[in-house]
Amino acid sequence: MSNEKILIVGAGRMAQAIIKGLKKADFTNVMVANKGNQERLEEVESRFNVDSTTQWQEHVSDQDIVILAMPPEAHEQVLSELAPVMTNQLIITVAAGIDVSYLEKRLPEGTAVAWVMPNTAAAKGESITLFTPGKNVSDEQEYFIEKILFSIGKFKKLNEQQLHALTPITGSAPAFIYRMALTLINKAKETGVSEVVAKQLVAQMIRGSAEMLNSELKCTADLIDEVASPGGVTAAALSVFDQYQFDQMMNDVLTACYERAKQ
Ligand SMILES: NC(=O)C1=CN([C@@H]2O[C@H](COP(=O)(O)OP(=O)(O)OC[C@H]3O[C@@H](n4cnc5c(N)ncnc54)[C@H](O)[C@@H]3O)[C@@H](O)[C@H]2O)C=CC1
Ligand SMILES: O=C(O)[C@@H]1CCC=N1
Known part of the structure:
Protein backbone atom coordinates (compact mmCIF):
# COMPACT_ATOMS: atom_id res chain seq x y z
CA MET A 1 0.00 0.00 0.00
CA ASN A 159 17.72 15.01 -19.57
CA GLU A 160 15.30 17.69 -20.71
CA GLN A 161 16.60 17.88 -24.30
CA GLN A 162 16.34 14.12 -24.66
CA LEU A 163 12.74 14.22 -23.46
CA HIS A 164 11.87 16.86 -26.05
CA ALA A 165 13.48 14.78 -28.80
CA LEU A 166 12.02 11.44 -27.63
CA THR A 167 8.42 12.56 -27.02
CA PRO A 168 7.48 11.64 -30.63
CA ILE A 169 9.21 8.27 -30.30
CA THR A 170 7.77 6.99 -27.01
CA GLY A 171 4.80 9.30 -26.36
CA SER A 172 3.24 9.65 -29.79
CA ALA A 173 4.51 6.64 -31.72
CA PRO A 174 1.95 4.23 -30.20
CA ALA A 175 -0.53 6.09 -32.43
CA PHE A 176 1.68 5.41 -35.46
CA ILE A 177 1.75 1.70 -34.62
CA TYR A 178 -2.06 1.65 -34.16
CA ARG A 179 -2.47 3.47 -37.47
CA MET A 180 -0.58 0.71 -39.20
CA ALA A 181 -2.48 -1.89 -37.15
CA LEU A 182 -5.79 -0.41 -38.31
CA THR A 183 -4.84 -0.87 -41.96
CA LEU A 184 -3.75 -4.46 -41.29
CA ILE A 185 -6.92 -5.25 -39.32
CA ASN A 186 -9.15 -3.86 -42.07
CA LYS A 187 -7.24 -5.85 -44.68
CA ALA A 188 -7.51 -9.01 -42.55
CA LYS A 189 -11.29 -8.51 -42.27
CA GLU A 190 -11.56 -8.52 -46.06
CA THR A 191 -10.62 -12.24 -45.89
CA GLY A 192 -13.79 -12.94 -43.92
CA VAL A 193 -12.34 -13.16 -40.39
CA SER A 194 -14.21 -11.21 -37.72
CA GLU A 195 -12.99 -7.94 -36.25
CA VAL A 196 -12.14 -9.75 -33.01
CA VAL A 197 -10.02 -12.36 -34.78
CA ALA A 198 -8.39 -9.75 -37.03
CA LYS A 199 -7.38 -7.75 -33.94
CA GLN A 200 -6.03 -10.86 -32.21
CA LEU A 201 -3.90 -11.73 -35.24
CA VAL A 202 -2.45 -8.26 -35.54
CA ALA A 203 -1.94 -7.76 -31.78
CA GLN A 204 -0.05 -11.05 -31.45
CA MET A 205 2.04 -10.20 -34.52
CA ILE A 206 2.98 -6.86 -32.90
CA ARG A 207 3.62 -8.48 -29.50
CA GLY A 208 5.86 -11.13 -31.08
CA SER A 209 7.72 -8.52 -33.12
CA ALA A 210 8.25 -6.44 -29.95
CA GLU A 211 9.71 -9.52 -28.22
CA MET A 212 12.09 -10.08 -31.13
CA LEU A 213 13.06 -6.41 -31.10
CA ASN A 214 13.92 -6.75 -27.42
CA SER A 215 16.35 -9.58 -28.11
CA GLU A 216 19.91 -8.49 -27.53
CA LEU A 217 21.32 -10.98 -29.96
CA LYS A 218 20.11 -9.37 -33.18
CA CYS A 219 20.18 -5.87 -34.59
CA THR A 220 16.98 -4.46 -36.06
CA ALA A 221 18.23 -4.56 -39.65
CA ASP A 222 18.93 -8.29 -39.20
CA LEU A 223 15.35 -8.83 -38.01
CA ILE A 224 14.06 -7.25 -41.22
CA ASP A 225 16.43 -9.40 -43.27
CA GLU A 226 15.34 -12.51 -41.47
CA VAL A 227 11.71 -11.96 -42.48
CA ALA A 228 12.52 -10.96 -46.03
CA SER A 229 13.49 -14.23 -47.74
CA PRO A 230 15.62 -13.45 -50.81
CA GLY A 231 13.36 -12.75 -53.76
CA GLY A 232 10.35 -13.50 -51.57
CA VAL A 233 7.05 -11.80 -50.82
CA THR A 234 8.30 -9.52 -48.02
CA ALA A 235 11.15 -8.21 -50.18
CA ALA A 236 8.58 -7.28 -52.80
CA ALA A 237 6.57 -5.47 -50.13
CA LEU A 238 9.58 -3.64 -48.66
CA SER A 239 10.49 -2.27 -52.08
CA VAL A 240 7.13 -0.46 -51.99
CA PHE A 241 8.25 1.18 -48.72
CA ASP A 242 11.27 2.51 -50.60
CA GLN A 243 9.16 3.54 -53.57
CA TYR A 244 7.05 5.71 -51.23
CA GLN A 245 10.14 6.99 -49.38
CA PHE A 246 9.03 5.56 -46.07
CA ASP A 247 12.13 6.71 -44.14
CA GLN A 248 11.66 10.28 -45.37
CA MET A 249 7.99 10.16 -44.42
CA MET A 250 8.80 8.91 -40.90
CA ASN A 251 11.38 11.67 -40.50
CA ASP A 252 8.76 14.23 -41.48
CA VAL A 253 6.26 12.60 -39.10
CA LEU A 254 8.68 12.83 -36.15
CA THR A 255 9.72 16.38 -37.01
CA ALA A 256 6.06 17.50 -37.14
CA CYS A 257 5.56 16.04 -33.67
CA TYR A 258 8.69 17.67 -32.25
CA GLU A 259 7.88 21.07 -33.75
CA ARG A 260 4.29 21.01 -32.43
CA ALA A 261 5.50 20.19 -28.91
CA LYS A 262 7.88 23.18 -29.03
CA GLN A 263 5.06 25.65 -29.78
N1 LIG B 1 -2.69 10.96 -24.69
C1 LIG B 1 -1.41 10.58 -24.67
O1 LIG B 1 -1.01 9.55 -25.27
C2 LIG B 1 -0.40 11.37 -23.92
C3 LIG B 1 -0.70 12.60 -23.39
N2 LIG B 1 0.26 13.31 -22.72
C4 LIG B 1 -0.09 14.61 -22.16
O2 LIG B 1 -1.17 14.45 -21.28
C5 LIG B 1 -1.92 15.66 -21.23
C6 LIG B 1 -3.39 15.35 -21.39
O3 LIG B 1 -3.58 14.72 -22.64
P1 LIG B 1 -4.84 13.77 -22.88
O4 LIG B 1 -5.18 13.06 -21.64
O5 LIG B 1 -4.55 13.01 -24.11
O6 LIG B 1 -5.96 14.87 -23.19
P2 LIG B 1 -7.52 14.86 -22.80
O7 LIG B 1 -8.14 15.92 -23.63
O8 LIG B 1 -8.05 13.46 -22.86
O9 LIG B 1 -7.53 15.30 -21.27
C7 LIG B 1 -7.23 16.58 -20.83
C8 LIG B 1 -8.10 16.87 -19.63
O10 LIG B 1 -7.66 18.07 -19.02
C9 LIG B 1 -8.80 18.81 -18.63
N3 LIG B 1 -8.43 20.22 -18.51
C10 LIG B 1 -8.20 21.12 -19.49
N4 LIG B 1 -7.86 22.30 -18.96
C11 LIG B 1 -7.87 22.14 -17.61
C12 LIG B 1 -7.63 23.00 -16.52
N5 LIG B 1 -7.30 24.27 -16.71
N6 LIG B 1 -7.77 22.51 -15.27
C13 LIG B 1 -8.10 21.21 -15.06
N7 LIG B 1 -8.36 20.34 -16.06
C14 LIG B 1 -8.22 20.81 -17.32
C15 LIG B 1 -9.84 18.54 -19.71
O11 LIG B 1 -11.15 18.80 -19.24
C16 LIG B 1 -9.57 17.07 -19.99
O12 LIG B 1 -10.37 16.23 -19.16
C17 LIG B 1 -1.39 16.57 -22.32
O13 LIG B 1 -0.60 17.56 -21.73
C18 LIG B 1 -0.53 15.64 -23.17
O14 LIG B 1 0.58 16.30 -23.75
C19 LIG B 1 1.51 12.82 -22.52
C20 LIG B 1 1.86 11.61 -23.00
C21 LIG B 1 0.96 10.80 -23.77
O1 LIG C 1 -0.60 14.06 -28.88
C1 LIG C 1 -0.17 14.61 -27.86
O2 LIG C 1 -0.04 15.85 -27.82
C2 LIG C 1 0.20 13.76 -26.67
C3 LIG C 1 1.63 13.94 -26.28
C4 LIG C 1 2.32 12.67 -26.63
C5 LIG C 1 1.23 11.78 -27.00
N1 LIG C 1 0.09 12.38 -26.98
Whole structure:
Protein backbone atom coordinates (compact mmCIF):
# COMPACT_ATOMS: atom_id res chain seq x y z
CA MET A 1 0.00 0.00 0.00
CA SER A 2 1.25 3.51 -0.82
CA ASN A 3 0.10 6.42 1.32
CA GLU A 4 1.47 9.38 -0.62
CA LYS A 5 -1.27 11.91 -1.27
CA ILE A 6 -1.55 12.60 -4.98
CA LEU A 7 -3.71 15.21 -6.69
CA ILE A 8 -4.17 14.86 -10.45
CA VAL A 9 -5.31 17.96 -12.33
CA GLY A 10 -7.02 16.90 -15.56
CA ALA A 11 -9.21 13.81 -15.84
CA GLY A 12 -8.65 12.96 -19.50
CA ARG A 13 -7.20 9.94 -21.22
CA MET A 14 -3.66 10.18 -19.89
CA ALA A 15 -4.85 10.94 -16.36
CA GLN A 16 -7.15 7.91 -16.42
CA ALA A 17 -4.36 5.66 -17.70
CA ILE A 18 -2.13 6.83 -14.82
CA ILE A 19 -4.91 6.50 -12.23
CA LYS A 20 -5.51 2.93 -13.37
CA GLY A 21 -1.84 2.13 -12.75
CA LEU A 22 -1.82 3.92 -9.40
CA LYS A 23 -4.88 2.08 -8.17
CA LYS A 24 -3.50 -1.27 -9.31
CA ALA A 25 -0.34 -0.50 -7.35
CA ASP A 26 -2.48 0.29 -4.28
CA PHE A 27 -1.97 4.04 -4.06
CA THR A 28 -4.83 4.80 -1.69
CA ASN A 29 -4.85 8.62 -1.58
CA VAL A 30 -5.62 9.79 -5.09
CA MET A 31 -7.76 12.84 -5.83
CA VAL A 32 -8.64 14.04 -9.31
CA ALA A 33 -9.85 17.39 -10.68
CA ASN A 34 -11.01 18.52 -14.08
CA LYS A 35 -12.05 21.70 -15.81
CA GLY A 36 -15.72 21.67 -16.78
CA ASN A 37 -16.99 18.25 -17.84
CA GLN A 38 -18.44 17.31 -14.45
CA GLU A 39 -19.79 14.11 -15.97
CA ARG A 40 -16.30 12.88 -16.85
CA LEU A 41 -15.08 13.69 -13.33
CA GLU A 42 -17.91 11.72 -11.73
CA GLU A 43 -17.29 8.81 -14.07
CA VAL A 44 -13.58 8.74 -13.18
CA GLU A 45 -14.42 8.98 -9.47
CA SER A 46 -16.72 5.99 -9.51
CA ARG A 47 -14.81 3.90 -12.04
CA PHE A 48 -11.47 4.13 -10.23
CA ASN A 49 -12.68 4.71 -6.68
CA VAL A 50 -10.77 7.98 -6.25
CA ASP A 51 -11.81 11.26 -4.65
CA SER A 52 -12.70 14.14 -6.91
CA THR A 53 -12.93 17.89 -6.60
CA THR A 54 -13.93 20.83 -8.73
CA GLN A 55 -11.85 23.18 -6.53
CA TRP A 56 -8.39 21.58 -6.62
CA GLN A 57 -6.74 24.78 -5.37
CA GLU A 58 -8.32 24.20 -1.95
CA HIS A 59 -6.73 20.76 -1.63
CA VAL A 60 -3.15 21.44 -2.72
CA SER A 61 -1.80 22.07 0.80
CA ASP A 62 -2.94 18.57 1.88
CA GLN A 63 -1.00 16.83 -0.90
CA ASP A 64 2.49 15.37 -1.27
CA ILE A 65 2.44 15.33 -5.06
CA VAL A 66 0.48 17.18 -7.75
CA ILE A 67 0.38 15.65 -11.23
CA LEU A 68 -0.61 18.01 -14.03
CA ALA A 69 -2.37 16.03 -16.76
CA MET A 70 -4.09 18.84 -18.65
CA PRO A 71 -3.16 20.08 -22.15
CA PRO A 72 0.13 21.99 -22.46
CA GLU A 73 -1.83 25.18 -23.27
CA ALA A 74 -3.60 25.06 -19.87
CA HIS A 75 -0.32 25.08 -17.91
CA GLU A 76 0.25 28.83 -17.83
CA GLN A 77 -3.09 29.41 -16.11
CA VAL A 78 -2.97 26.36 -13.82
CA LEU A 79 0.59 27.13 -12.65
CA SER A 80 -0.41 30.70 -11.82
CA GLU A 81 -3.21 29.32 -9.62
CA LEU A 82 -0.97 26.63 -8.14
CA ALA A 83 1.99 28.84 -7.14
CA PRO A 84 0.22 30.83 -4.36
CA VAL A 85 -1.36 27.77 -2.70
CA MET A 86 1.68 25.48 -2.71
CA THR A 87 3.31 24.30 0.49
CA ASN A 88 6.33 22.28 -0.62
CA GLN A 89 4.60 19.77 -2.93
CA LEU A 90 6.39 17.87 -5.68
CA ILE A 91 4.90 19.04 -8.98
CA ILE A 92 4.93 16.67 -11.95
CA THR A 93 3.68 17.39 -15.45
CA VAL A 94 3.02 14.85 -18.17
CA ALA A 95 2.47 17.48 -20.86
CA ALA A 96 4.32 17.45 -24.17
CA GLY A 97 6.79 20.32 -24.35
CA ILE A 98 6.35 21.47 -20.72
CA ASP A 99 9.85 20.87 -19.39
CA VAL A 100 11.36 21.39 -15.92
CA SER A 101 12.72 24.84 -16.84
CA TYR A 102 9.18 25.92 -17.77
CA LEU A 103 7.81 24.70 -14.43
CA GLU A 104 10.65 26.09 -12.29
CA LYS A 105 10.27 29.51 -13.90
CA ARG A 106 6.59 29.71 -12.94
CA LEU A 107 6.63 28.15 -9.46
CA PRO A 108 8.13 29.43 -6.18
CA GLU A 109 11.93 29.36 -5.83
CA GLY A 110 13.09 25.93 -4.64
CA THR A 111 10.02 24.02 -5.87
CA ALA A 112 10.66 20.36 -6.67
CA VAL A 113 9.37 19.63 -10.19
CA ALA A 114 9.60 16.82 -12.72
CA TRP A 115 8.68 16.35 -16.35
CA VAL A 116 7.35 12.93 -17.17
CA MET A 117 6.47 11.56 -20.62
CA PRO A 118 4.37 8.38 -20.43
CA ASN A 119 2.24 6.75 -23.09
CA THR A 120 -1.27 5.30 -23.02
CA ALA A 121 -0.01 1.76 -22.40
CA ALA A 122 0.18 3.04 -18.80
CA ALA A 123 -3.40 1.74 -18.56
CA LYS A 124 -2.00 -1.79 -18.97
CA GLY A 125 1.06 -1.17 -16.81
CA GLU A 126 3.14 -1.23 -20.01
CA SER A 127 4.16 2.39 -20.58
CA ILE A 128 7.74 3.28 -21.30
CA THR A 129 7.93 6.55 -19.42
CA LEU A 130 10.77 9.04 -19.69
CA PHE A 131 11.40 11.52 -16.91
CA THR A 132 13.59 14.45 -15.96
CA PRO A 133 13.70 15.60 -12.34
CA GLY A 134 14.29 19.29 -11.68
CA LYS A 135 17.23 20.57 -9.63
CA ASN A 136 15.30 20.72 -6.33
CA VAL A 137 14.02 17.14 -6.31
CA SER A 138 15.28 15.27 -3.24
CA ASP A 139 16.30 11.60 -3.27
CA GLU A 140 13.09 10.75 -1.45
CA GLN A 141 11.00 12.63 -4.03
CA GLU A 142 12.84 10.93 -6.86
CA TYR A 143 11.99 7.63 -5.21
CA PHE A 144 8.29 8.70 -5.18
CA ILE A 145 8.48 9.55 -8.87
CA GLU A 146 9.99 6.16 -9.66
CA LYS A 147 7.36 4.43 -7.53
CA ILE A 148 4.58 6.16 -9.49
CA LEU A 149 6.23 5.39 -12.83
CA PHE A 150 6.82 1.77 -11.84
CA SER A 151 3.07 1.46 -11.30
CA ILE A 152 2.48 2.25 -14.99
CA GLY A 153 5.33 0.32 -16.60
CA LYS A 154 9.02 0.78 -17.26
CA PHE A 155 10.85 4.11 -17.00
CA LYS A 156 14.08 5.86 -17.85
CA LYS A 157 15.65 9.01 -16.42
CA LEU A 158 16.97 11.32 -19.14
CA ASN A 159 17.72 15.01 -19.57
CA GLU A 160 15.30 17.69 -20.71
CA GLN A 161 16.60 17.88 -24.30
CA GLN A 162 16.34 14.12 -24.66
CA LEU A 163 12.74 14.22 -23.46
CA HIS A 164 11.87 16.86 -26.05
CA ALA A 165 13.48 14.78 -28.80
CA LEU A 166 12.02 11.44 -27.63
CA THR A 167 8.42 12.56 -27.02
CA PRO A 168 7.48 11.64 -30.63
CA ILE A 169 9.21 8.27 -30.30
CA THR A 170 7.77 6.99 -27.01
CA GLY A 171 4.80 9.30 -26.36
CA SER A 172 3.24 9.65 -29.79
CA ALA A 173 4.51 6.64 -31.72
CA PRO A 174 1.95 4.23 -30.20
CA ALA A 175 -0.53 6.09 -32.43
CA PHE A 176 1.68 5.41 -35.46
CA ILE A 177 1.75 1.70 -34.62
CA TYR A 178 -2.06 1.65 -34.16
CA ARG A 179 -2.47 3.47 -37.47
CA MET A 180 -0.58 0.71 -39.20
CA ALA A 181 -2.48 -1.89 -37.15
CA LEU A 182 -5.79 -0.41 -38.31
CA THR A 183 -4.84 -0.87 -41.96
CA LEU A 184 -3.75 -4.46 -41.29
CA ILE A 185 -6.92 -5.25 -39.32
CA ASN A 186 -9.15 -3.86 -42.07
CA LYS A 187 -7.24 -5.85 -44.68
CA ALA A 188 -7.51 -9.01 -42.55
CA LYS A 189 -11.29 -8.51 -42.27
CA GLU A 190 -11.56 -8.52 -46.06
CA THR A 191 -10.62 -12.24 -45.89
CA GLY A 192 -13.79 -12.94 -43.92
CA VAL A 193 -12.34 -13.16 -40.39
CA SER A 194 -14.21 -11.21 -37.72
CA GLU A 195 -12.99 -7.94 -36.25
CA VAL A 196 -12.14 -9.75 -33.01
CA VAL A 197 -10.02 -12.36 -34.78
CA ALA A 198 -8.39 -9.75 -37.03
CA LYS A 199 -7.38 -7.75 -33.94
CA GLN A 200 -6.03 -10.86 -32.21
CA LEU A 201 -3.90 -11.73 -35.24
CA VAL A 202 -2.45 -8.26 -35.54
CA ALA A 203 -1.94 -7.76 -31.78
CA GLN A 204 -0.05 -11.05 -31.45
CA MET A 205 2.04 -10.20 -34.52
CA ILE A 206 2.98 -6.86 -32.90
CA ARG A 207 3.62 -8.48 -29.50
CA GLY A 208 5.86 -11.13 -31.08
CA SER A 209 7.72 -8.52 -33.12
CA ALA A 210 8.25 -6.44 -29.95
CA GLU A 211 9.71 -9.52 -28.22
CA MET A 212 12.09 -10.08 -31.13
CA LEU A 213 13.06 -6.41 -31.10
CA ASN A 214 13.92 -6.75 -27.42
CA SER A 215 16.35 -9.58 -28.11
CA GLU A 216 19.91 -8.49 -27.53
CA LEU A 217 21.32 -10.98 -29.96
CA LYS A 218 20.11 -9.37 -33.18
CA CYS A 219 20.18 -5.87 -34.59
CA THR A 220 16.98 -4.46 -36.06
CA ALA A 221 18.23 -4.56 -39.65
CA ASP A 222 18.93 -8.29 -39.20
CA LEU A 223 15.35 -8.83 -38.01
CA ILE A 224 14.06 -7.25 -41.22
CA ASP A 225 16.43 -9.40 -43.27
CA GLU A 226 15.34 -12.51 -41.47
CA VAL A 227 11.71 -11.96 -42.48
CA ALA A 228 12.52 -10.96 -46.03
CA SER A 229 13.49 -14.23 -47.74
CA PRO A 230 15.62 -13.45 -50.81
CA GLY A 231 13.36 -12.75 -53.76
CA GLY A 232 10.35 -13.50 -51.57
CA VAL A 233 7.05 -11.80 -50.82
CA THR A 234 8.30 -9.52 -48.02
CA ALA A 235 11.15 -8.21 -50.18
CA ALA A 236 8.58 -7.28 -52.80
CA ALA A 237 6.57 -5.47 -50.13
CA LEU A 238 9.58 -3.64 -48.66
CA SER A 239 10.49 -2.27 -52.08
CA VAL A 240 7.13 -0.46 -51.99
CA PHE A 241 8.25 1.18 -48.72
CA ASP A 242 11.27 2.51 -50.60
CA GLN A 243 9.16 3.54 -53.57
CA TYR A 244 7.05 5.71 -51.23
CA GLN A 245 10.14 6.99 -49.38
CA PHE A 246 9.03 5.56 -46.07
CA ASP A 247 12.13 6.71 -44.14
CA GLN A 248 11.66 10.28 -45.37
CA MET A 249 7.99 10.16 -44.42
CA MET A 250 8.80 8.91 -40.90
CA ASN A 251 11.38 11.67 -40.50
CA ASP A 252 8.76 14.23 -41.48
CA VAL A 253 6.26 12.60 -39.10
CA LEU A 254 8.68 12.83 -36.15
CA THR A 255 9.72 16.38 -37.01
CA ALA A 256 6.06 17.50 -37.14
CA CYS A 257 5.56 16.04 -33.67
CA TYR A 258 8.69 17.67 -32.25
CA GLU A 259 7.88 21.07 -33.75
CA ARG A 260 4.29 21.01 -32.43
CA ALA A 261 5.50 20.19 -28.91
CA LYS A 262 7.88 23.18 -29.03
CA GLN A 263 5.06 25.65 -29.78
N1 LIG B 1 -2.69 10.96 -24.69
C1 LIG B 1 -1.41 10.58 -24.67
O1 LIG B 1 -1.01 9.55 -25.27
C2 LIG B 1 -0.40 11.37 -23.92
C3 LIG B 1 -0.70 12.60 -23.39
N2 LIG B 1 0.26 13.31 -22.72
C4 LIG B 1 -0.09 14.61 -22.16
O2 LIG B 1 -1.17 14.45 -21.28
C5 LIG B 1 -1.92 15.66 -21.23
C6 LIG B 1 -3.39 15.35 -21.39
O3 LIG B 1 -3.58 14.72 -22.64
P1 LIG B 1 -4.84 13.77 -22.88
O4 LIG B 1 -5.18 13.06 -21.64
O5 LIG B 1 -4.55 13.01 -24.11
O6 LIG B 1 -5.96 14.87 -23.19
P2 LIG B 1 -7.52 14.86 -22.80
O7 LIG B 1 -8.14 15.92 -23.63
O8 LIG B 1 -8.05 13.46 -22.86
O9 LIG B 1 -7.53 15.30 -21.27
C7 LIG B 1 -7.23 16.58 -20.83
C8 LIG B 1 -8.10 16.87 -19.63
O10 LIG B 1 -7.66 18.07 -19.02
C9 LIG B 1 -8.80 18.81 -18.63
N3 LIG B 1 -8.43 20.22 -18.51
C10 LIG B 1 -8.20 21.12 -19.49
N4 LIG B 1 -7.86 22.30 -18.96
C11 LIG B 1 -7.87 22.14 -17.61
C12 LIG B 1 -7.63 23.00 -16.52
N5 LIG B 1 -7.30 24.27 -16.71
N6 LIG B 1 -7.77 22.51 -15.27
C13 LIG B 1 -8.10 21.21 -15.06
N7 LIG B 1 -8.36 20.34 -16.06
C14 LIG B 1 -8.22 20.81 -17.32
C15 LIG B 1 -9.84 18.54 -19.71
O11 LIG B 1 -11.15 18.80 -19.24
C16 LIG B 1 -9.57 17.07 -19.99
O12 LIG B 1 -10.37 16.23 -19.16
C17 LIG B 1 -1.39 16.57 -22.32
O13 LIG B 1 -0.60 17.56 -21.73
C18 LIG B 1 -0.53 15.64 -23.17
O14 LIG B 1 0.58 16.30 -23.75
C19 LIG B 1 1.51 12.82 -22.52
C20 LIG B 1 1.86 11.61 -23.00
C21 LIG B 1 0.96 10.80 -23.77
O1 LIG C 1 -0.60 14.06 -28.88
C1 LIG C 1 -0.17 14.61 -27.86
O2 LIG C 1 -0.04 15.85 -27.82
C2 LIG C 1 0.20 13.76 -26.67
C3 LIG C 1 1.63 13.94 -26.28
C4 LIG C 1 2.32 12.67 -26.63
C5 LIG C 1 1.23 11.78 -27.00
N1 LIG C 1 0.09 12.38 -26.98
